Amino acid sequence: xxxxxxxxxxxxxxxxxxxxxxxxxxxxxxxxxxxxxxxxxxxxxxxxxxxxxxxxxxxxxxxxxxxxxxxxxxxxxxxxxxxxxxxxxxxxxxxxxxxxxxxxxxxxxxxxxxxxxxxxxxxxxxxxxxxxxxxxxxxxxxxxxxxxxxxxxxxxxxx
Numbered sequence: 001x002x003x004x005x006x007x008x009x010x011x012x013x014x015x016x017x018x019x020x021x022x023x024x025x026x027x028x029x030x031x032x033x034x035x036x037x038x039x040x041x042x043x044x045x046x047x048x049x050x051x052x053x054x055x056x057x058x059x060x061x062x063x064x065x066x067x068x069x070x071x072x073x074x075x076x077x078x079x080x081x082x083x084x085x086x087x088x089x090x091x092x093x094x095x096x097x098x099x100x101x102x103x104x105x106x107x108x109x110x111x112x113x114x115x116x117x118x119x120x121x122x123x124x125x126x127x128x129x130x131x132x133x134x135x136x137x138x139x140x141x142x143x144x145x146x147x148x149x150x151x152x153x154x155x156x157x158x159x
Contacts, residue, residue, distance in 0.1 A: 005057040008043035012036040018096040019079035026097035027105055034093040038072040039064075041094075042156075045071075049156055063156065070155045073134065078148045081138045091130055099127055 004010050015037060026034070046052045046060050055063070080092040089101035099105065105123050 001061050002057045004043060005047070005060050008040045008047070011040050011043070014040060014044075015095070017041070017079070017094040019076075019083050019092040019094060020096055021083075021090060021092050021098035023096035024098075025103055026093055026095075026099055030093065030095060030097045031099075031105065034095050034097065035072065037094050038075060039068060041075065042068055042071050045152065046156060049153065052156060067155050071152065073130070074148070074151055074155060077130070077134045077138055078143060081135055081143060087139075088135070089131065091127065091135070101127055101131055 008014075012033065017037075042064055043060075046064055052060060052063060076091060076093065079094070080088070080090070083092055084090060091099040093099070104120055
């Protein structure tokens with residue numbers, strides 16, 4: 001992880017953030033690729049945001065560890081709200097893929113049927129909560145870019 005602080009592209013190469021859903025429905029593979037890309041975005045953010053940029057690599061890792069999920073959710077939620085209609089059943093990902101409320105995520109085939117059903121039901125609950133608990137209020141509030149910048153800083157500076 002110390003190397004990743006200095007060179008975040010070791011996690012995954014930097015690619016453009018394309019929150020448009022043009023590449024279609026995401027599965028597990030795309031989910032993990034997008035998560036790695038969001039982690040690189042957070043490492044880049046931590047390396048440029050003062051006073052975090054001045055901390056030691058181990059301190060940065062600790063901060064990143066404590067705010068990665070909130071940061072990723074905020075970035076995805078903001079861009080989803082910004083790039084979809086008023087009421088949407090999609091969650092846009094930075095690669096150009098998306099999740100849909102009604103469509104299942106393809107799970108690793110080696111799992112037994114019970115495991116697939118259980119995991120898929122948990123995924124459905126998480127997607128529903130993101131859409132209903134995070135995205136709907138953000139749409140209602142008319143979340144602006146300035147508010148996004150402020151919230152990203154708060155998440156990073158006060159994990």
